[in-house]
Amino acid sequence: MDVSLVEHLLLNIEETVSIVLFGIGFTILLLHRNLIKKIMGMNIMDTATYLFLASKGYITGRAVPIVVDGIQDVSAYINPVPSGLVLTGIVVSVSTTALMLALTIRLYERYHSLDLDEILILAKEEEQI
């Protein structure tokens, strides 16, 4: 059972790698107090999702879904749906990254720190005053 599980993970190597990447990104998100590093962790998680989707749409030995020489057989091309979903993901991640970076700039100008804990302490002190 255990051996077959590991074998299966090796057969699904793209998914396994994407899960590990996702975990690394999540760990960065939790462990680092620097806001810029948190955004980097978020981007690593995004990348892991793209890898997962792209590997789900792949079929061994088939071509990209661009019709060549009028061949329109299902057995000739990979699945086009996950590719479109990856495109959506990339666009959304670009806009969220820009938004997070803009917020970080404004926070730094206000509190002169990128450390989330320090920012929270300063914000609490401000509230008490």
Add this chain to the structure above:
Amino acid sequence: MSRKKDNYETSRWKKFKSWVDGETDPLDHGMEAHEAIPPREDIYDSAAHEKAVKEELSKIYGEDRRAVLRARGIRYFQRFYKVMSVVLCLGIIMVLLWTVASLPITGNASNPDNNEVAARYIEKGLQETGAVNIVTGMILDYRAFDTFGESCVLFIGSCCVLVLLRLDGDSKNESIRKMIAESDDRHFEPKNDIILQKCACVLVPIIMIFGVYIVLNGHLSPGGGFSGGAVLGSGLILYLNAFGYGKMGKMFTEKLYKRITLCALTFYCLAKSYSFFTGANHLESGIPLGTPGAILSSGLILPLNICVGLVVACTMYAFYTLFRKGGM
């Protein structure tokens, strides 16, 4: 240029040095640090004053002890937090890996996600959308409202960044004007970098033509509005870096940005609403599909790709200028 840079660095260095020496705490906005309580020599002459000093000292020491205890508590908490977060992440990875181990094997044609939807896109896509690139046909014809949502997400993202970072040049407020003067970073770099300008002269036209090629061939080859728009935006950014805001302002202003984005999004919305309305009611839309493989083919996909490309290029450029200077 070098003199200015020196000044800039010495001021930073000075701040850092004073912080290391314990004179100022940068987090307290330049206030004096806590431990620098000045010794009061004038109150040592009488007993009452001595008592008062002792009381003050004991109070300080009591506070100190409490602070030490609190610091120790925070340290323990931080260690606990780190261990727990690593444990949590490992747990999530284990659960997800377990799930992956029971997923169907990658690259197998009989996987459940390769169902009749994908088959329909591949078999009928060319006839129904006229696009050789099936992914483009899918995202700009079958699922065009999804792509419209994406463009809107990008537009809303750039609006939020604009709200957060924009500095109004005509503002009467003194502090905002000071911020604009501070964010003008042209002082720290050479005015006319001849190497960069010559490279940009060669590279910018090539990059722009390549971007236009990607946008216009979105339905024929890999590419489309999003990737081509990103290439166009990077060309604009390179031009701005080489020649500065003065020359860029003659060509690309905030007004133009607003007009292009608004027109592109409105055209996209109207065109796609029309084609969905006619398609859903089985009416003749009157949009010719053309011969697949020609550049003027596949109905609405080419104009929609151009719209998306314009929106993306403008948004990329707007992001850059806003992050750098707070306005175009």
